[in-house]
Amino acid sequence: MNTVLAGHGLVKKYGSTTALSGVDVEVGERDSLAIMGPSGSGKSTLLHTLAGIVRPDDGQVLLRGERIDKLGENRLSALRRKRFGFVFQFGQLLPELPAEENVALPLMLEDMPRGRAVERARRWFAPLGIDGLEKRRPGQLSGGQAQRVAIARALVVEPDVVFADEPTGALDQTTSTEVVRLLTSVTREQGAALVMVTHDADVAAHCDRILQVRDGQITHYTQYTAA
Numbered sequence: 001m002n003t004v005l006a007g008h009g010l011v012k013k014y015g016s017t018t019a020l021s022g023v024d025v026e027v028g029e030r031d032s033l034a035i036m037g038p039s040g041s042g043k044s045t046l047l048h049t050l051a052g053i054v055r056p057d058d059g060q061v062l063l064r065g066e067r068i069d070k071l072g073e074n075r076l077s078a079l080r081r082k083r084f085g086f087v088f089q090f091g092q093l094l095p096e097l098p099a100e101e102n103v104a105l106p107l108m109l110e111d112m113p114r115g116r117a118v119e120r121a122r123r124w125f126a127p128l129g130i131d132g133l134e135k136r137r138p139g140q141l142s143g144g145q146a147q148r149v150a151i152a153r154a155l156v157v158e159p160d161v162v163f164a165d166e167p168t169g170a171l172d173q174t175t176s177t178e179v180v181r182l183l184t185s186v187t188r189e190q191g192a193a194l195v196m197v198t199h200d201a202d203v204a205a206h207c208d209r210i211l212q213v214r215d216g217q218i219t220h221y222t223q224y225t226a227a
């Protein structure tokens, strides 16, 4: 496996709560990993630690072999903008902007002029099955359409890794299946790795591998096997 992102011996404590107690995990190019486990088991903490949002108390996070957990806050946030994409459960789109500008936003934050950024953003609508919705505002989109726009926004920077925390948590089962299919397939086609937290086994089954956590520890890990 061509490893893109790795966590080694990750430990994170909040007061007397140990959210992660020595977790080892790797994701490769075009590889998708689902993180499952009960509520409070450390799933979000693991995702946030791998994404450089939460700093581990011990252990290392490596992006293409380079440590990122010790970077200064400015470099780390620039790295997150350029090399990572994020999809959350809901409420991540700016309500006053049309869908295409929501998708273009990460490019504009990197100083790309608005016209070019919007033009690049529009290219993602057809692959995600939302062409024709470019001018709609989030309030005029269904839950499933809004998540497709959010996926487009995560991919527009052509990230190394897409992180998704319960991306289908607010969707009905049919829509949730459509959205996770698109998320896994389009992320893979783009060449990125996917790290997804979900409590839904049907959603997790769309990923190449599944990691189970409980009390901050891995209890089960479907290891990568060459196809």
Ligand SMILES: Nc1ncnc2c1ncn2[C@@H]1O[C@H](COP(=O)(O)OP(=O)(O)O)[C@@H](O)[C@H]1O
Pocket (backbone or CB within 6 Å): 014, 017, 018, 019, 037, 038, 039, 040, 041, 042, 043, 044, 045, 046
């Ligand atoms: N910012 C925080 N401050 C204090 N405790 C936290 C914080 N974030 C998470 N925790 C605790 O760490 C544990 C793991 O949380 P979390 O990673 O959010 O679990 P999950 O996503 O699996 O529900 C829980 O006991 C939670 O209460």
Ligand SMILES: [Mg+2]
Pocket (backbone or CB within 6 Å): 043, 044, 045
């Ligand atoms: Mg969580």
